[in-house]
Amino acid sequence: MAQPSISAAAGKRTRPASVTARKALGAIAFYAVAIIIAICMFLPFFWSLITSFKPSDEIFSVPISWLPSRITFEHYKAAFTTVPFGLYFYNSFVLAAAGVLCNLFFGSLSGYAFAKLDFKLNKPLFRVLLAAMMIPGIVTMIPSFYVLKHFPLIGGNDLMGDGGNGFLNSFWGIILPGASGSFAVFFMRQFFLTLPSDMMEMARIEGCPEFRIFWNIYLPLTKPALATLSIFTFQAGWNSFLWPMIILNDPDKATIQMGLQAFSYNYQTDYGPMMAGALIAILPILILFLLLQKYFVQGIAFTGTKG
Amino acid sequence: MSSMGKLNQHQARTAYLFITPTMLLFVAFTIVPVVMALYLSFTNYDVVSRMDFVKLDNYKRLLQDELFWTTFKNVAFYSVIFVPLNILISLGLAMLLNFRRYGVKLFRTMNYLPTLTSAVAAATVWIWLLHPEFGLVNNLLGYVGVTGPAWLAQTETAMLSIILVTLWQSVGSNMVIYIAGLQGVPDYLYESAKLDGATAWDRFRYITWPQLRPTTFLVSTMSIIGALQLFDQAFVLTQGGPGNVTKTPVYLIYQQGFNQLQMGYASAQAFVLALAILAFSFINMRISKSEEPIV
Numbered sequence: 007m008a009q010p011s012i013s014a015a016a017g018k019r020t021r022p023a024s025v026t027a028r029k030a031l032g033a034i035a036f037y038a039v040a041i042i043i044a045i046c047m048f049l050p051f052f053w054s055l056i057t058s059f060k061p062s063d064e065i066f067s068v069p070i071s072w073l074p075s076r077i078t079f080e081h082y083k084a085a086f087t088t089v090p091f092g093l094y095f096y097n098s099f100v101l102a103a104a105g106v107l108c109n110l111f112f113g114s115l116s117g118y119a120f121a122k123l124d125f126k127l128n129k130p131l132f133r134v135l136l137a138a139m140m141i142p143g144i145v146t147m148i149p150s151f152y153v154l155k156h157f158p159l160i161g162g163n164d165l166m167g168d169g170g171n172g173f174l175n176s177f178w179g180i181i182l183p184g185a186s187g188s189f190a191v192f193f194m195r196q197f198f199l200t201l202p203s204d205m206m207e208m209a210r211i212e213g214c215p216e217f218r219i220f221w222n223i224y225l226p227l228t229k230p231a232l233a234t235l236s237i238f239t240f241q242a243g244w245n246s247f248l249w250p251m252i253i254l255n256d257p258d259k260a261t262i263q264m265g266l267q268a269f270s271y272n273y274q275t276d277y278g279p280m281m282a283g284a285l286i287a288i289l290p291i292l293i294l295f296l297l298l299q300k301y302f303v304q305g306i307a308f309t310g311t312k313g
Numbered sequence: 314m315s316s317m318g319k320l321n322q323h324q325a326r327t328a329y330l331f332i333t334p335t336m337l338l339f340v341a342f343t344i345v346p347v348v349m350a351l352y353l354s355f356t357n358y359d360v361v362s363r364m365d366f367v368k369l370d371n372y373k374r375l376l377q378d379e380l381f382w383t384t385f386k387n388v389a390f391y392s393v394i395f396v397p398l399n400i401l402i403s404l405g406l407a408m409l410l411n412f413r414r415y416g417v418k419l420f421r422t423m424n425y426l427p428t429l430t431s432a433v434a435a436a437t438v439w440i441w442l443l444h445p446e447f448g449l450v451n452n453l454l455g456y457v458g459v460t461g462p463a464w465l466a467q468t469e470t471a472m473l474s475i476i477l478v479t480l481w482q483s484v485g486s487n488m489v490i491y492i493a494g495l496q497g498v499p500d501y502l503y504e505s506a507k508l509d510g511a512t513a514w515d516r517f518r519y520i521t522w523p524q525l526r527p528t529t530f531l532v533s534t535m536s537i538i539g540a541l542q543l544f545d546q547a548f549v550l551t552q553g554g555p556g557n558v559t560k561t562p563v564y565l566i567y568q569q570g571f572n573q574l575q576m577g578y579a580s581a582q583a584f585v586l587a588l589a590i591l592a593f594s595f596i597n598m599r600i601s602k603s604e605e606p607i608v
Contacts, residue, residue, distance in 0.1 A: 047427060050439065186338045281438065281441060288429070
């Protein structure tokens, strides 16, 4: 099984020959399998990237050509000129960023209250919020649409919520329902619970107002949690599709996911621009991930154990 | 004493002030909608004309609506294939990449990348990969002498294509959950088993698998809940076709409610679907409850 010549080349003096050979074989097997899997998982990205840089005639070639003969940016140009892709990108960015800001502020504000402040309804209200996390989104989809459409005094509505279109077809219709998610409150509360309470008492004795205790003392300590929460909220906002499609009718307000779907539906054979568009839609999250990988992993660990 | 009471009062006032925005939004976009969901399902609300109370008509209609039950059958078919494959692949990846070896982090990252893509972008990329003539998948199959099908256009393979795409997108995050689970298995179990002469398969069968049972349960129930809410991939890849084989409950509710504007009837459908989802959430909660009390 183990030849002495192999062990002499690869092994350390003190180890028996068979063990070293086994180890080397194990390493080879490990890297072979891991690399093949990684290639399979990465292949779709690679292929869409290659397609997006290929001249049009090479996209449809049999047998397939693995590398483009020359790199062209025409598909990226096409993606931005056939449809207002830049505008969709901007819309998605505004919506996702607004979602992050709202959730960070309202989530940490109420998370702090539930974790650190004494009030009668603390436990019951928090339990209700937590229980509501179980409610499937599908059941509130139609009624939420109704609430937004009939919101009093908004978008031409009267006091009874009739006459106009409420928050429909406006960014508020997407920002408001998700502005203070139960998950954000729960997540921030869990983090505030780990912080000591004596700083709060000290500050109170010094006469510091409650909001400043929260804003200047506690909030800066939660930066890692805020980072994780921002990433998750941004990703959810950026990738969301069904709800924006329901609320936004005006093509100029479409998000990047809506634009991409419409493009792949209306220009079914323009695979070059289609791949360019898909990559542009993926890119911001990918960059975010590569910059802030640490916080991503923490977030998954949290959701994984929360169950 | 009195100053103590005042302080508490002041604290409580602050607290209520702090939670007011959250609670207002919660009432407007969770409490009111949940109550309304039930009410709407007993009406013929259609946005334009007058809303009338129609009692159980929607639910009666729903019982005879074959398309509605077809969508559930589709999701059941999806789950039967997706859940075991998801567990098999994620656990396999986790066990492979739980080794302490040089570069293991890079491999984990590579497998995790697909989970970052939006469902719409992933589906768009896969429309091209699954192209019957010029797609990468069929050309790779061609290398080994297999003529690939028209993945998205054939009734036999349309749902399999969706399974393939969602698997690609979800095994990465489940791998991370499984790795966390594996790292919670105490080492001494393996060491004593080794001393007793247990083979690698024995160690997996009698230690790893039973120890990971809670994780496996979590992953499966979450997959089923995800399957019941499947929409984006089906909408982009196949538009529910061919012949409704990839139409999902959420897809049908969306069409019924927002294309045909039969919102009363769609609410009844949504309510039934929500009950199915809740059933799995409860199972999930009961199992993970024993592990970590939250409140």
